[in-house]
Amino acid sequence: MLPRPFEIRARRPELADCVTLEMAAVDGQPLGFAPGQFTMLYVHGVGEIAISISGDPTASDTLTQTIRSVGAVSNAVCDLQEGQMIGVRGPLGTAWPVERAIDKHLMVVAGGLGLAPTRPIIYWALANRDRLKSIDIVYGTRSPEQILYAQQLLGWSTTDGVRVGVTVDRAGHDWTGRVGLVTDLVPAMLRDPAETVAMVCGPEIMMRFAAQALADAGMPEHDIHVSMERNMKCGIGWCGHCQLGPHLICRDGPVFPYPAVRDLMTVWEL
Amino acid sequence: MADSKFKSMADILAAHPLFAGLDPKITDLLAGCATNAHFLDGTYLFKADGPADTFYLLRSGEVALELHLPGRGRLTVETVHPGHVVGASWILPPYRWRFDARAVGTVRATGIDAACLRNKCDADPGMGYQVMQRFLPIVAERLQSTRLRLLDLYAPPAEVGRAL
Numbered sequence: 001m002l003p004r005p006f007e008i009r010a011r012r013p014e015l016a017d018c019v020t021l022e023m024a025a026v027d028g029q030p031l032g033f034a035p036g037q038f039t040m041l042y043v044h045g046v047g048e049i050a051i052s053i054s055g056d057p058t059a060s061d062t063l064t065q066t067i068r069s070v071g072a073v074s075n076a077v078c079d080l081q082e083g084q085m086i087g088v089r090g091p092l093g094t095a096w097p098v099e100r101a102i103d104k105h106l107m108v109v110a111g112g113l114g115l116a117p118t119r120p121i122i123y124w125a126l127a128n129r130d131r132l133k134s135i136d137i138v139y140g141t142r143s144p145e146q147i148l149y150a151q152q153l154l155g156w157s158t159t160d161g162v163r164v165g166v167t168v169d170r171a172g173h174d175w176t177g178r179v180g181l182v183t184d185l186v187p188a189m190l191r192d193p194a195e196t197v198a199m200v201c202g203p204e205i206m207m208r209f210a211a212q213a214l215a216d217a218g219m220p221e222h223d224i225h226v227s228m229e230r231n232m233k234c235g236i237g238w239c240g241h242c243q244l245g246p247h248l249i250c251r252d253g254p255v256f257p258y259p260a261v262r263d264l265m266t267v268w269e270l
Numbered sequence: 271m272a273d274s275k276f277k278s279m280a281d282i283l284a285a286h287p288l289f290a291g292l293d294p295k296i297t298d299l300l301a302g303c304a305t306n307a308h309f310l311d312g313t314y315l316f317k318a319d320g321p322a323d324t325f326y327l328l329r330s331g332e333v334a335l336e337l338h339l340p341g342r343g344r345l346t347v348e349t350v351h352p353g354h355v356v357g358a359s360w361i362l363p364p365y366r367w368r369f370d371a372r373a374v375g376t377v378r379a380t381g382i383d384a385a386c387l388r389n390k391c392d393a394d395p396g397m398g399y400q401v402m403q404r405f406l407p408i409v410a411e412r413l414q415s416t417r418l419r420l421l422d423l424y425a426p427p428a429e430v431g432r433a434l
Contacts, residue, residue, distance in 0.1 A: 169422070171345070172344070173345070173346065175346060176374055178332075178351070179349045181415040206423050
């Protein structure tokens with residue numbers, strides 16, 4: 001599976017170490033993806049990394065991805081400028097089961113950069129608002145300065161039928177919002193546990209406790225979905241680098257029903 | 271004819287999640303220690319190292335628990351929201367607050383005289399046990415929340431898999 005050449009059409013700094021790239025296929029064939037899927041981004045001569053797609057699934061002519069600069073390859077991706085080329089394989093992996101939220105309350109729980117892989121759900125939900133009972137976005141991050149897509153969160157919070165709850169782990173005196181763990185905010189925003197579908201993405205410990213909080217509040221576990229992260233290399237289930245128990249995250253995930261991975265979350269060295 | 275909208279202090283206490291479902295005899299006793307409290311935006315419910323003589327059941331508004339760090343100013347370590355409790359240091363000696371509690375927006379609360387409540391708990395250990403059963407989960411939840419935040423979950427990860 002060869003990378004397809006894409007051109008960087010726009011580069012938008014998000015946080016101090018985080019950039020959003022908008023890319024377009026050189027051959028003009030749109031990528032097309034479902035919320036939750038990822039691509040392998042290849043910087044020529046440097047290497048390849050798995051990155052979740054964070055754009056609007058209906059805007060298929062543009063591939064939008066938010067990347068945090070944490071190592072050699074992601075640094076190189078973040079350094080790319082408008083007009084430069086990048087290789088793309090994908091879309092890969094499983095999708096958020098957004099259709100299950102129709103006629104129900106949708107709760108998106110995101111932590112840190114976990115908002116990026118869940119943003120396509122939010123775009124989808126806003127486009128299908130009349131088919132959902134409500135949309136609740138619960139977001140936790142490190143500090144007010146680390147809030148991803150801050151302007152969008154603000155905009156969504158003023159949209160009919162949408163509630164946005166933001167909490168940070170620590171803040172200065174000038175922050176008037178909530179300070180505390182995202183898992184504390186989850187039960188406070190849950191409307192009707194039996195009629196809710198939840199999509200959870202963030203650091204694995206955060207997902208574990210958030211999913212537990214949802215289940216403790218009365219949500220059926222099969223209505224909770226999580227996006228797992230492991231060391232993906234091939235992206236198509238060949239190399240085994242991203243094995244998690246019986247699953248290969250790149251092939252069987254990254255999105256899983258919570259019951260499929262719940263017990264694996266507490267197993268050491270998986 | 272009594273105003274049907276009038277709520278006694280025992281009713282107010284029974285309606286708060288902390289004491290909801292408690293034996294009415296106990297909420298009647300607790301009501302003797304309770305008063306209504308009101309704080310304007312930016313004023314302090316209490317300050318660190320002050321005597322933990324009154325804690326608050328929050329009915330509306332938000333409260334920021336803060337600590338002043340020399341050279342860094344005031345930092346908010348947690349916010350408390352309606353339906354929750356402001357202050358736990360009244361339970362154990364030396365009965366002194368550990369943090370400042372600042373009203374964010376107008377705060378309406380029920381203040382509980384801590385010495386009064388401790389005396390009633392001492393006099394009736396059965397009641398004291400039930401009151402502590404209501405407080406212990408709050409303390410445990412805050413401990414767990416604090417421990418998880420100590421992990422700094424959102425710190426930049428090593429470059430593995432999806433770059434969250």
